[in-house]
Amino acid sequence: MTRTILQSATKTATIGFDEPFCVIGERINPTGRKKLAAELEAGDFSTVERDAVLQVACGAMVLDVNAGVVYNSNPDPNVTEPPLMRQMIELVQGLVDVPLCIDSSVPAALEAGLGAAQGRPLVNSVTGEEDRLEMVLPLVKKYDVPVVAISNDDTGISEDPDIRFDVARKIVRRAADFGIPAHDIVVDPLVMPVGAMATAGRQVFALVRRLREELGVNTTCGASNISFGLPHRHGINAAFLPMAIGAGMTSAIMNPIRLVEMESIRAANMLMDHDPNGGEWIRFARVIEAVEQGASFAEASKSALAQAGAGRRGGRRSRASKG
């Protein structure tokens, strides 16, 4: 049973076939967030701080950190991103105790993040492109960390799922040449918008199953892509996540502060027999009740966690701290 182990200084998060679904919080990312990008250029990290605390409160088990801001004062990310990545990693791991996911297309920023991160972070990402393989895999090996492998290559993103599978297999094989085991590769099979490509859902479900059965790898995705362009996106996301989990997907990079998606994941965990005695579901049902009575999702989650912690003192540790 494949397990990918991520660690902070004090906590372990496991992505695995027999584990609850791993929620990787996506919000610390200035891409497409102009206000956040401007704040970062001005040295204002208040949104990053808020997003770190909020995402963990709502149930994120890992936080993605992306420093891909294009400064108005200096448009070269090779210069600006590495120091910003280091600074953001240090800031975030000072605030929350979950493992991190270092997200950049700039190898020097990945290395800066790897130098700054405590424990065993996830690297996001390598692709099947030759230059990416040659730049990222040595870093992954050097730091002995797991990596997200995105299934596109020098020819781009194929609409043919068989080709995307082949790209994933190529990355797994190339990684093996570097001494990186398959259980340290988390494949992103690429989720297309179902509004633009009607087979997008079926493709992902079939791909996840193959990646799991034939390559033995964990999987992840940018979950909200599936609903891009559609009305009432959360309804599509909240059906997609359980279906992906049922097909064998083991993690997603997503926005954890939305109750409906997190609820669908908690329910799917229980239905996959990844929630012993339904303890997590029963706790989460109290959160839902509190939200229905007017509390914010983050507040309700924090108070449920505090209650559970009090009840468990000296007993079973919380899921996020299981080894």
Place this chain on the structure above:
Amino acid sequence: MTRTILQSATKTATIGFDEPFCVIGERINPTGRKKLAAELEAGDFSTVERDAVLQVACGAMVLDVNAGVVYNSNPDPNVTEPPLMRQMIELVQGLVDVPLCIDSSVPAALEAGLGAAQGRPLVNSVTGEEDRLEMVLPLVKKYDVPVVAISNDDTGISEDPDIRFDVARKIVRRAADFGIPAHDIVVDPLVMPVGAMATAGRQVFALVRRLREELGVNTTCGASNISFGLPHRHGINAAFLPMAIGAGMTSAIMNPIRLVEMESIRAANMLMDHDPNGGEWIRFARVIEAVEQGASFAEASKSALAQAGAGRRGGRRSRASKG
């Protein structure tokens, strides 16, 4: 691709591998509804009338009709159920135009229902019990109708999914001896409460896949059983249904007047590529919006259907009327 064809006097509903999920409304059933049972004994059919119209408005494509009331004045269902079934079938098909599902454990009530129903109703149900096979299958053959096959037998309901599969296979084979084809058998693999049996969800998903791949049959279930005894049941149901659909389940007997479950099914239809161009999802998103603004689900559905009908006049017919 397996297709089970149900018909009323004017409408066809198809349960099939390549069809949108078939929602069979469960509410016209006095079992466990004391007030409804008392009404029926008193000759008051107002709740039946209301439930028929309401369920179809909310999106039920087939209505289950169960006349299993135990009269205080006469406790013998062999006497009381057949005439009541006939009366209820006639009443319901006078009010709504969807195909019906005749639900009884009393063979004479099934036959009374079959005599009264127009078109091609679904019979609910036969089991693997010898006496049921010998009583129900001849009726199914005589009326040339499809039948729900529940996977328990004379030894009861097995907790072992392999045994439940074997029971389903036995029913399919026995039906073949009667000249009833597999595509007219809709297997209910039996859904256990996941709160009592942690593997209940995984069992059903695996069973549905086997039933589909090895026996080529459509499947159904009493969907809400999965969440029995748990808090916030709708959250479990709304994850279970997409996961079951992803595994290949093609229908469920369920309460269609709950928005959250129906939303999860509409989203799953789109994700399975069973909603061409997302037309049904986009229409349903308007229903959700109207409900968020205070309308009841039934009202919002009716007005969305009316709008869609006006827009489509002379064009494509609504899904429920597709042949």
